[in-house]
Amino acid sequence: GLRKKEIGRMLFYENFLMGLGALVVGILAGTLLSKIFVTILLNLINIENIGGFAFSWDAVIQTSIVFLIITLFTSFSGYRIIYRTTLLDLFHSEAKREKSPKPSFILALLSLLLIALGYTIAGQPLESKGSIWIKLGLPVGALVILASVIIGTALFITFFLPYLLAKLRNNKKLFYKGSNIISTSQLTFRISSNAKTLIVISILSATTLSVIGTISSIYYQANKSAGTTAPSSFEYVIPKDAKTNNTILKTAESDPEHPVEFKEESTYYIVKAKETDLDFIEYNINEGFPVISESDYNELVKKQETPEDIVQLKDNQAQMVLSFTYDERSRNEMVGEKYTLASPGSPTVQIKSVVQDSPLGNVQGLLVMTDKQVAQIATDKNIPSVNLESISIKNPKKAQELDEKLQAVVPKDSMLLSYTATYQEIITVTGVLLFIGMFIGFVFLAATGSIIYFKQLTEAYNDIGTFDILQKIGLNRKDIRKTLAKQLLVVFLIPLVIGILHSSFALIGLSHMLALDLTMPVIISTGIYTLMYIVYYFLTLNSYTNIVVGKK
Known part of the structure; x- marks a missing residue:
């Protein structure tokens, strides 16, 4: 009423x-x-x-x-x-419920081809010769990957899986074995009725895992990033007042918990080139080439424990040291280039080699030349010169107190560059992002598991009559649980496997772009995601069994 x-x-x-x-x-x-x-x-x-x-x-x-x-x-x-x-x-x-579309071999095959296309593009290094990224460009390449993978996923779940199950039903030997006749028939219906949910969860899970993996990788690479920005624990422009410099050096040596490992003084000169069409970021920032002698450079990289960067040069040879990121193709194009310097003797130097990451953080890029030619440059008093002091201490990550003391005694125009402060700044920003990303990400992944859980329980109440008939024709609780286990395993495996595969290839592409090692963070985030779905799987299986069969 x-x-x-x-x-x-x-x-x-x-x-x-x-x-x-x-x-x-x-x-x-x-x-x-x-x-x-x-x-x-x-x-x-x-x-x-x-x-x-x-x-x-x-x-x-x-x-x-x-x-x-x-x-x-x-x-x-x-x-x-x-x-x-x-x-x-x-x-x-x-x-x-959602109607099951007719199995289509063409659409099933198309789903695999689209996903394979996205994976192929994502897996190609940006710098490799003939890379699709170079031909398409970064924005277009990313859009092609997104479109192909999303459409491919929708077709895979909607057409490929039903097509695969239809083929399994045609295998009479397998189809009539045990309770497969029941589980296979119900599984086809279950996938069809949950297709939209599985598509959305698969794509969103892949996106979440990709975000978590990227943020955690950047966080765990904080040490490397800080080392690139500040190669030494402390670096500053040596003040003209010797007394001030002595105070700085004594302060650096004042902390017994962070003893000084080495001190190294380096000098570089800002030398203009006679060419006017130079396209180096470093050259434009410095308004000339920051030129350093071979001996100063080699001594510094040796003490910084990067002996692979040590160089041996002849007159009119130079090594280009870059601070900004250039792709391999651009770096290779620099080798062999010649530049005429506006310095005594107007030497024309040829680039012998190009390396990334400068041992001096306060200067953007370096041009390493022979001691003889740099000494000749030094004779011209009109060429600006800068003297830098590089100091390395033990365990600089924890040297906050020493960093504060040095900040107080180093003049502002000496531009103190601190590994401690740089590391703390990077880890603070990335740490907050990691916390927010992982917190929201894992809450979201738990929510996707809950969606599958409650949707399956809703279907369980609708299937009570079906399983009641199965019990009457001879199936016991163990047989029904075994049948349900197969069906629910596939339902949970679809978003789990697709999410992991999609995110893995997305992170491979990101690792090429960001030059980061994403292996460990990806393993951790994927492991937690898998563990969550295993828990949801057994929780759903037990609840489903109790609903359709009744509690023991």
Whole structure:
């Protein structure tokens, strides 16, 4: 006797109260766990745990507003569905599931070709000769990968998997073995009825894993990034006042926990070239080539433990040391180039070799020349020269106090470059990004597992009658659980495997672009993702079995 309006109102109240209850529980749980997450964040950004328990009313109000809006929206949506749907349709809603498209060999094959195309482009190094990236360009290449993989995934789940199962049904020996006749038939229907959900979850899982892998890789590469920016623990332009410089050196040697490993003084000269069409970023920044002698350069890279950069030159030969990232093709094109310098004797030097990363952080790029030719350059007093002091200490990551002392005594015009400060800055930015990315990412991955879990339980209640018939014709609990295990395994494996494969190839492409080693962070994030899905799989299997068969 209830009217649709009254039924809709009941559903509205039910949804709203459930949402309100979830909000209250979430705020209480978040408040209790906030201290743990703050501790994790502080550890990630290399800051000692400070402060105690904190409660923010602003956070509670903002969270409440957002989730109340979402709850009201879903509640009104439910009310609207009830009001616009007949009671007969509501009673038979479980019969209205996604229709299975007819298996198509052409579309099944197309799905594999599209995914293979995306993987092939992503897997190609940017700098390789004949690379598709070079032909297409970075933006177009990325769009082609996204389009081919997304469309390929949709076709793979919608057409390839049903086509594969249809072929398995044609294999009579396998089809009639044990309970395969039941599991295969139900699996086809299960994949078809969940196709849209599986497509969305697969693509979003791949995106989430890619983001987590990228952010964590950048975080774990903080040491390398800081070392590239600040090759020595401390580096500064030597002040003209000798007393000030002595104070700086004594301060650097004042911390017994961070003893000085080496000190090295280097001199470079800003020399212009007579050519006017130079296209080097480093040259334009410095308004000339920063020229350093072979002996100063070799001594510094030797003490910085990068002996592979040591160079041996002859007169009129030079090594180009780059600070900015150039692709291999551009670096190779620099070798053999000749430049005439506006210095005594107007020497014309030829680039013998090109290396990346300068041993001096305060100067963008270097041109290494023989001691003899640099000494000749030094005779021209009109050519600007800069004297740098490079200091290396033990364990510079933890030398915050020493860094603060040096910041206080080094004049601003000496441009102190500190590995400690650089590392802390990088790890703070990337640590915050890593915390946000992993927190939201793993919450999202848990949500995708929950979507599959609840969707399968909904189908379980609809399948009670089917499994009741199977029990009557002789299947016991063990047989039914075995049948369900096969079906649910495929349902969980589809987004798991597709997500891991897509993210792996996406991260391979990113590793080529960013020149980062993504192996370990990818293994960790993928392992956690897999573990979460294993837990959801067994949880779903147990719940599904208890629903259709009953608890023991």
